[in-house]
Amino acid sequence: MAHILVIGASQGIGLETVKAALAAGHRVRAFARSAGRIELSDPDLERFPGDALSATDVGAALEGIDVVVQALGVPFRDLFGPVRLFSDATNVLVPAIEQAGVRRLIAVTGFGTGDSRAAIGPLQRLPFRLVFGRAYDDKDAQEMRIRRSGLDWTFVRPGVLTGGPATGRYQVLDRPSSWTNGLIARADVARFIVRDLESRDHVGRPVVLISHALPL
Template identity: 65%
Template sequence: MAHVLVIGASKGIGLATVKRALACGHRVRALARSAGQIRLRHEALEKVPGDALKADDIAAALDGIDVVIQALGVRPGHNMIFGPITLFSRATQILVPAMEAAAVKRLIAVTGFGAGDSKASINCLQRIPFRLVLGQAYDDKTLQEQMIKESNLDWTIVRPVVLTPGPRSGRTRVLVEPESWRNGLISRNDVADFLVKQIEDDSLLHQAPVIAY
């Protein structure tokens, strides 16, 4: 079992990943500015208040860690449309050299369908609304992906499609080849399950699959 650092652990995919990793027997260090508000207790859980944009917080959080899961998110609203959004690239600019300095090699990072080269797979009808609502965030996720790909880390980039509530379904499809990439739906709990499976599975090293139903 691994000692896992989850960055962005207080809500959404991050919180679901914390819960799933604990259920699978891993030790988890949950980093978030509001980590103290995580309503979860477990002997293998360490809640660490910290900021993904502060180098000292990240360096301290990496101590003794085997695997990092980066699951950052921004709140929907005005800023997503009018931006600028720089959270993903700025946090990654701090995380990558910190991991390299700490000799923590394994990084599993969540971006999304529409980031990087998956942008070309958005169909024509969806392209304009996607750009209007999510363009700022996904431009920054594209920078995030580029930084990760240029690193010396053992990385896997995970690109979920539209997120939904709901339990794990076991129906996740892993779309590796660009010709198979498409939009769709997937629950946060299925994304979390997929992320946790990557902790002990290196079959997708240096790949950026889209995951969907």
């Protein structure tokens, strides 16, 4: 069983990953500024309050860790101003991981990041750019920084996120020719992350995750 650091663990995909990893028998260090308020009870869970932009906090959180899952998010209201969290946090994380001797990093970015941007359908392109453009420009920088590292990385690019329980019925699109947007539950994204950190099937590759495709 792995000792997993989840960065951005207090909500969204990060919190679902904490739950899924614990259910699979892993030890989890849940890192977030509000980590102390995570309402889970498990002897293998360690709540680790910290700031993803603090090299001191991140360095301390990496001690004894086997795998890092970076699952940061920003509030919807912040999408309409400058977004730097993803790249700034990654610029802190990557050298800290390298110094700690950790090899494996799974980074949650999103469909439309990097080379998947070309797969956005014409009906989705303008609204995507208007709402998510600033954030995804920053996610591009996030992915580029990770690619320049020597880490065993995987980019997880989910489509449009939904709530609810995991269904187990989702597609892992690992070829650029198959990439398309769609809906997927956060809990299913988390299940994939835990499965992939165990199998290492997608080291050095980006994957798009969807359950139901959206009209192009």
